[in-house]
Structure formats: C-alpha cells, structure tokens
Amino acid sequence: MPHIPDAEIITIGDELLYGQVIDTNSAFMGQELGKLGIRVRQITSVSDRADEIVQALDAARTRAQVVLITGGLGPTKDDLTKNILTEYFHTELVLNEASLRDVESIFARFNRPMMEVNRQQAYLPASCTPVRNVVGTAPGMWFEDQGVVFVSMPGVPFEMKRMMTDTVLPRLKRHFQTPPIEHIVVQTVGLGESFLAEKIAAWEDALPANMRLAYLPYLGGVRLRLTGSDDGQPDLRGRMEARMPELRALLGDFIFAEGEVPLEAAVGQLLTERGLTLGTAESCTGGYVAHKLTSVAGSSRYFLGSIISYHNDIKVKELGVSTESLAAHGAVSEEVVRQMAEGARQRLGVDVAIATSGIAGPDGGSEEKPVGTFWLAYADEHQTVARKITFNRGRQLNIEYATTSVLNLLRQSLPQR
C-alpha cells in the first residue's frame, strides 16, 4: 500500500549559520523530493556541534519518515557528521572496501597523491548502507532506524546532486510508492506581485481545495505555480490544465513561457523558431546579458557574440557610436544606445542586436541621470526601438534588472514569423 512520507532536510555547518555559505542544497533536494510526491516538512540548518546535530535528528524523526542530511563529511577536523551518526545509531566505524576503491580511483583520475585523511573517509558506520560517491571522496550513508530513513550526504553541491540522482531518489521511490503531486508553472515578466494578484483574484478564489496557487517573485517578474494534490478523483493533471486557459487570457503578453523556462531560454526559443541570429552591445551590464544568453545550452545556434564597450572609446571604435552624440547627450542616452544596437548589428553581422547603457552605481549618478537610469535598445533590419527604465536597488540587482528588461524588450520587439 502506498504511503506518502514527509521528509525533512538537515544541513550541517557553522558556515551556514555564520552566513558564509548560502544553502543551495536544500532547494535542489526539495525540488527532487517534490517530484516523487514527498513533501518537505522542514529544513533545519545547525552547527557542527554534536549535541545540536543530535537534537536536530531527534526532532526531525518525530515529524518525518525521511531525513536527508548534508554537510560535515569532508576530510577536515570540523567535519564531524560521520562520527556523530556512528554514535547516534550505536554502531562502529569499519573499513568499507568498495568505498576505499572509489576514493582511490578519484585520486588516480586526478593524478594526485592520496592523503591519510582521505583514506579515513572509507571507514563507515557498520549499520549503514554506503551510498556511492563517484565524483568526490566522501561516501554517503543510508540508515534505517525504527521506521525512519536517514541519508547523510556531502555538502558539496555537485557531489550531493549526483548521489541524489543516481542512488538516493531511486531508492526512496522504491521505499515509498507515492501518488505524485502535480505542478503547473507559468512564467510572467513585467508585472509586480500585487498587480498580478489583483488581476487574477477571482480566478484564484475559484480554485478547489486541493489546488493552491503560489506567487514566486523574481527580479522583474513573478513565477506562478499551481499545485494540485491528490483528492481521490481521477485526472488531477487534466482538471488543473482545464483552469489554465482562463489564467492565460487574464495575463496575456505578461506570460513568456510555461514550465521551468527562464526568460533567456524563452528568447532563445523564439530566435531559433524564427531563424534569427543575435548579438549584444553592453555598457552598464558589462557582459551579463551575454552571460545569461550563453547560460542556455545550445545558445551558439543563435547567439554569435557581443561587444562590451565599458569605455566610451570602445563605443566609438568598435560600435561606431558618434563622438558628437556622446558629447551632446552622454553615454546614457537614447541616441547612444540606439547607435550601440545598430552598430552591434553591423559589426557582429547579426540579424538582431540589443544594447544597454546605464548607471549601475553606486557611483556615476547625477541629478539629471541618477544611479539606476538605464537606456535599452533593440535593432533589427526594419526598426530600432529604445526604452528607458529606472531601477535602483544596488549595483548587482540593477545589472540583473536591466538584463531582464532588455531581454523582455527583445522578446516583445522580435518580428512575427
């Protein structure tokens, strides 16, 4: 009989509590558990201290049947998790030959000498089932204790991810055969959370009890996630889908994609469909637009290149911006950003170019053009479009917001097929 367990995640490490490291592992684990229909009840980050780790384990097992633990498995002296678990489960460390071979092969592959601290990593609690680590030196450990599954994994994200995907998730799936929950994600850009909420309030109010809508704001837009849970009736997915046309009609062009598709990938999809090539000319965004575009695998099919003209000389020499325009209007101006987009189109030999010129801050602002003033432009063979935005929440966020905005300008300006 299928049984839906609750899960908890415990991440271990002083560095998390001191804020020296951001916990990205929990998000990955939460996403993957969700796909199996396993709900994460709580995420707990604790220090490297034994008593606090034990308290967290004791608390988690009262609420959940799966406890995933990351961190504290490294070879160094502040990594105590393995010893704590050995004591917690009243067992002892024994050499695991298979794990030793894995550790040895890691060192052989990188052609580096193996240290004694690494050999120690192949000693594992006798009562656990080892979880192979094929990309690092710390094996994972799977324990079952009084009906609760505990899995300890390294805190290094790519090691944990590989271990989850290869071993832990398939094994959890066998253990707990659960009905899935369903998610439908709609990506919007250009509308704040409150405005969105007001627009779709009636639609949201009409949702049945087993469907919930979550607003997931990001810089420049909101992802909407409709989650449906099993109510014993057939075709949960179909009943969720049936509610979508009304939502789509309410939001119109603010929707740029459905599913987990970032804006840069949605734009890439449009360019591919229309057979167009793209380049960028960037001043204030300093390469971030190109980076976002090239973060999409396969982007070389439509993205050809960029000219990052941080200095005005490069705007003139490499993009053909006129020195008169720079002198008359300054680099952050409609005239200059238009010339940048048009110049990039010519110089890079692309069908479509986008350009940014603005003041990311914290310095460089003036009364007329304060920090957070950005000019964006789009150019194709038929038209050049410029747009001014103002946004000031600190240098990094300003760069990100300008990037999202120029990608949205591109999306809205591309010629129809």
Place this chain on the structure above:
Amino acid sequence: MPHIPDAEIITIGDELLYGQVIDTNSAFMGQELGKLGIRVRQITSVSDRADEIVQALDAARTRAQVVLITGGLGPTKDDLTKNILTEYFHTELVLNEASLRDVESIFARFNRPMMEVNRQQAYLPASCTPVRNVVGTAPGMWFEDQGVVFVSMPGVPFEMKRMMTDTVLPRLKRHFQTPPIEHIVVQTVGLGESFLAEKIAAWEDALPANMRLAYLPYLGGVRLRLTGSDDGQPDLRGRMEARMPELRALLGDFIFAEGEVPLEAAVGQLLTERGLTLGTAESCTGGYVAHKLTSVAGSSRYFLGSIISYHNDIKVKELGVSTESLAAHGAVSEEVVRQMAEGARQRLGVDVAIATSGIAGPDGGSEEKPVGTFWLAYADEHQTVARKITFNRGRQLNIEYATTSVLNLLRQSLPQR
C-alpha cells in the same frame, strides 16, 4: 550587564521547501548577527501552514532569545505570517497610521495606483513595535514576549536587508550589549580542501581552545576563516593576528587576499596599483569573465571592454584570429586562445588582455577535446601565457571554474610593479 543571546532564524514559505526559491536571507542575517557577537543557533525553514509556523516559533524560543522571521508578509493569499503572529501573541490588528503613510509614499514614488490589498498591509498587531519598510509595502514587526525578541520581516531580500541595517541590528545592539567574536578570513585559490588541510594541519592543531578554523570551499579554492571567541583575556584580535604570519608562510601564493575580497576585486586592486587597463576576449565563458570583473564597483577605472566571440567569424573579424589556425587546430586550442588575447589587447587598446576558449558542454565535446577542456591566455606587452585546464561538472560550473582560473592566471602573470 552584557548578556550574549543566541538567535534563531525562521524563514517561511512553501517555495523554500519545494526548492523553488533559494534562501539567501539567512546567510545575510547570520553574517550581520555574527558581527554583533550573536550566534545563530539554528535556521529553520517551514511552510506557510499556521500550525507548522507556530511549532517552529515554540521550538525556537526554547533555544534562543532572538528569533528573526522572514517571509509570508506579501499582499497575497498565501502570505499568512501577520495573522498567525497576531494570534500567537494574543493581540489584534489595528491600522498603523505611520505605516499607511509609508505604503502610500511607495506607491506615490512609483506613480502607481494603490490597491486595497496594499492598504491592508498597514494593519499591524497592536502589541508590536512596527519596523519601517522604506523600500516596500510590508512593514516589519518587533515583538517582545517573556524575555524573547521576535522580529518579523518581509522575505524580499532587499527589503529585509534595509530593515535589518536601518532598524533591527541597531536595536538588537542596544538590547544585548555583547562582547564581539572576531573573524579573520584568508582567501586562497588553486588548492583543494584536503591538500590545504594537510599543508596546515600542524598549525591548526596548535590553535588554542577559543580559536577555531573553518574551511569554506568555493569553486576553484577555499576561504579559511579563523574565529576567536572571548576567553576573558585581553586583545583577542591581537592574539589571532599573531598566528597569521605562520599561516601565510605555509600557503604562500595560494593566498590572494585577506578579508571578504573576491578574486575579481583582488585582481582589480592589482591592476589599479600598477596603473594597467584590462580587456577580455571570451568564447566559452560568454561574457561571464567581463561580468565578474564589472560586478566590482569602480571597475571602469581599469576594465575597458570585451569582445565576446562566440562564433568563429567574430574571432577572425574582431580579434584577428587566423582562419588557418582555426582550421588547423580548432577554436579550442593554444594557438587560437593566444591570438584571441593578443587580438583583444590590440583591438580594445588595453595594457593587458585575457582570453578563454573551451567546451562548456553539454554538447560539442570530442574524444580529443572532451567537454570541460578549456584554453586560457594572458597577454601583455612583454609576454603571452597560455594554460590548459580540464574541469567538467556541468555547463554553469564549467563556465564559473574557467572564469576563476583565467582571473587567477591574470593575477599570477601581471608584471610586478
């Protein structure tokens, strides 16, 4: 009498448990509390459900005297924190005139109509002291209850940060006058955690009981943080500093900075000191090197621009790479990456240029040049240096690792003053 409280952080939102959003707030709060000498005992992420939030509050107050809460204060229906806290502290919602004026001024500033849901945000629990939000519509709330301070803040990072800095931290400081803990951070690059640990094992073993060393690995290197806690003896900082020369001698050129200085800022500092300008020519990194460099405020003093030559035509046309070299060796080769760096130096008119050409994946690899093969180059007026690295942990990490590596190549190759 000074009293050192422990703190806990509770972050609220289904999106955290589903992994749709990464919790970056806790790291910021942990860092800032640490500077006040307040230790974070636990970070707990819970869902939007009232009973689970109440359980987390009940548990946190048994362990800590400060409980910072973020999330669930938005204007939408899944944001329940304010109502839950109102009930938890047996109080009622009343209109707060000052908060209403703040909300109104936010809408006035952005020249947008205010919605009824936003007006509701100015209703606050009668027993709390409001915490002003000058950059968003949800006020924070400060409660004191049976010796424990609870502060509820929005989950939007820049709103929370502003509120912490302007109001919450100064107020906590007045409340709990605590002796500081001291941190010394040493930034290293190019050496893995195990090798580093082995190199400094004797030094680490000799640390007194009130000093602890933490290894904080990042992609391409490790940050070391020495933390000293008050032991009743004078000059804690001085006694920590006295241990540093030996560590510095052990690690030598692997250390690129001390303090919270990222590699791109350390490189910028070197360029500034030596009066040199920089440009980049990027293929596989697609603008990420330029982005990292320009993420540093004031980088326009030394960074002039880049040519992102994703397509080979742009390598030829804009960087002067020879078509013969491309045909004979391919784009990912020592010959081509050297020409890219030299070409960028010429075309961008910079003193120093760095270049990348590699296969970020997931496609494009071959037997001879598998995914994760990267050629990096550095060029100045006296020399061109090329380096090959191999690293394959997925597209994004490959791009990041290549970026760190080429910045390190730059650091190591720059002419001495």
